[in-house]
Amino acid sequence: MEDQDTQPPEGGSGNVTRDPLSRAVPVDNPEIGEILACETGAYLDVRNWIGGWRYEQLIAQRVDIREKLDGAPRFRCPLCGVAVYLASNRHKRFYFKHQVEDGSCPAQTRHPLSAEEILARKYHGLRESAPHRRIKALIVRSLEADPQYASVQVERQWRSAHDPAARRRPDVQAAGPAGRLAFEVQLSTTFLHVVVARRAFYRQEGGLLVWIMGGFDPAYRRLTTDDLLFTNNSNILIVDEETAAQSEAARRFHVRCHFRRPERDGDRIADTWESHIVPFDELTADREGQRCWHLDYDGEAAAMRAAIEGELRAALFAFWIGREPDTRPDKGVRRAWAGLRSSFAGRGIALPSAPDDDSGFVALMNGLASAKEGRPVGWHFKHLIEVGHRIADAYPQHVAAFGHALLYFEKAALVERQDRSGKWKRRRSAIRDSLERGEPDFRPDPDSLPVIGFVMPGVEEKLTKLMLKVAA
Ligand SMILES: [Zn+2]
Incomplete structure (x- = not known):
């Protein structure tokens, strides 16, 4: 299945020389259609990405990608997590290849994956991205600064107490005064079904799943953020440099909480957005609903209504x-x-x-x-x-x-x-x-x-x- 190499020759000759100022051209049907940009956590469409450069620029990119491949790879395959690099066929058309090609990647074998499997793999792929690693490290710093929390672990399995076959691997977990906590970093991509499945697991375990974002702008929200927002009583929790520093200074885990506050406007309810840095142990935890919040938006809005x-x-x-x-x-x-x-x-x-x-x-x-x-x-x-x-x-x-x-x-x-x-x-x-x-x-x-x-x-x-x- 080598579309990459079976393009019909252009101009009939064995080789092609590209004008350095012309647009770079992807192969028509790349095996790896999407790549994960490790630095930003974004998924990129390979054909768009390649076609977005001039030929001369892409060649420079190709060198840079190759140089970083063994240390901190710039791109990974979303389906198998293996680092990828930019290759070119003899017609100077470009595509991505796995660093290791052992036939195990579903993209390579063109093994049909269900939409759910693809989403789950992409979700795991995000763990490799820089923002994800950065936020994870900030959560760990914040928890370790607070003597109330013990057994702070990163990417360790949480085995179900009820079902030996069921397990999860939360980004960070810890034992706190109110029980076991699992922290998941939420980045840009939509994984509502992942959110839903996880809630069920931790509810059954008697633990609490806490979603942490790296930043939040109430005026610019993706649908995925709304999925979290409205399933968490309209509260969004952020851990960033400032909150981590505050956690360390106070020796108490703090988070930044963005929340909606309902306000009465005549016989209607209007919302205003607020944000405060608050001690995590002062949040209200709802294990049944797998939610935790600073301001009880649903409760206050219902009372107002x-x-x-x-x-x-x-x-x-x-x-x-x-x-x-x-x-x-x-x-x-x-x-x-x-x-x-x-x-x-x-x-x-x-x-x-x-x-x-x-x-x-x-x-x-x-x-x-x-x-x-x-x-x-x-x-x-x-x-x-x-x-x-x-x-x-x-x-x-x-x-x-x-x-x-x-x-x-x-x-x-x-x-x-x-x-x-x-x-x-x-x-x-x-x-x-x-x-x-x-x-x-x-x-x-x-x-x-x-x-x-x-x-x-x-x-x-x-x-x-x-x-x-x-x-x-
Ligand atoms: Zn792959």
């Missing part, structure tokens, strides 16, 4: 309970409604353009607000049970929502007490049977589900289930 939603829910009910039905809304009321509409629209929930526009919506809101208050709201009834009958009579598409509202706001017992004749009880069971049979009579109105789900979290799913029942 819940607070915003709680306020919005309360505002809608306050509006509805305070509104005077059957009167022309004045300017203040119209403005308040417009504000609510816009906030709900921001959540993908459409409210009618005016509160009284849609009698079905009015009935629904009357029902929900009445159930919440335990008294009729929006209709001039005396008892909550009358609201139920009214909805069942005139707005059957909302009676299931009303029934769930009674449970949600814990007013079912109140209605039961008001149900002296037992009429509601009989009615309720007839409605339930009809819904169970999938009949259309009381089927919930799909358009009302988003707002119901918002004001009574968890109820939307139950109503959806009823809605999807179809008569046999």
Whole structure:
């Protein structure tokens, strides 16, 4: 399989002289299609790389690559990790060759590898790159400076305590006050499946896998960085010269943490980026999720979101309970409604353009607000049970929502007490049977589900289930 040497002769002669100022030309179908640049940790497309030089430049490169081959090779084969050098065929077309050709490299034998195998090999190849070695050394320096950490080891096997066949080789490992730690240096390339597989291994081992990057710029993030960022509670850990020096000075392992901080912007959440150097032992470790962080972004954002939603829910009910039905809304009321509409629209929930526009919506809101208050709201009834009958009579598409509202706001017992004749009880069971049979009579109105789900979290799913029942 020597494409390198079987190019048809150009110009028909046995040899070719290239113009030194012309573009260098790669062979058409190189065995080694990609090389790992050891200095930067980047993967380069061989044909693009070769074609990017003038002939005279590439010849100089060729000499330099050859000279460094035995000491600190500039390029390696991503699939087998063997150093590679630049060769040329008799047509002065270029390609890369392994330093050692023993037929073991899948690129050489053209042995088909699965995409996963290729990724795994490339991942291991990155361990040979200079930035990777540099960051690894900085982690070791930082850990060894801190007496809390023992057994600091580089590239040693971590054998599974559960499965003798399972093992990993983390970049750095150590035993700390909170258990065993595995550190992996994350460089540029995407290996989400590697990230996922590793998390599972260390979770089972009761250890903690910590991803360390060499640098981070929140404004310029690769997808791979985002994979780490969003699986680590929006915190990115960096070890660099400055943090290593600080670890040594304080005799305590420090890391630089970049994280998102959620901030409230009206009824939305906005993020700001922050970065601090913090002691590693002060990070919160989540072994189940294989995460560790300085600021609990997910927790704070969820609490903020819940607070915003709680306020919005309360505002809608306050509006509805305070509104005077059957009167022309004045300017203040119209403005308040417009504000609510816009906030709900921001959540993908459409409210009618005016509160009284849609009698079905009015009935629904009357029902929900009445159930919440335990008294009729929006209709001039005396008892909550009358609201139920009214909805069942005139707005059957909302009676299931009303029934769930009674449970949600814990007013079912109140209605039961008001149900002296037992009429509601009989009615309720007839409605339930009809819904169970999938009949259309009381089927919930799909358009009302988003707002119901918002004001009574968890109820939307139950109503959806009823809605999807179809008569046999
Ligand atoms: Zn190879």
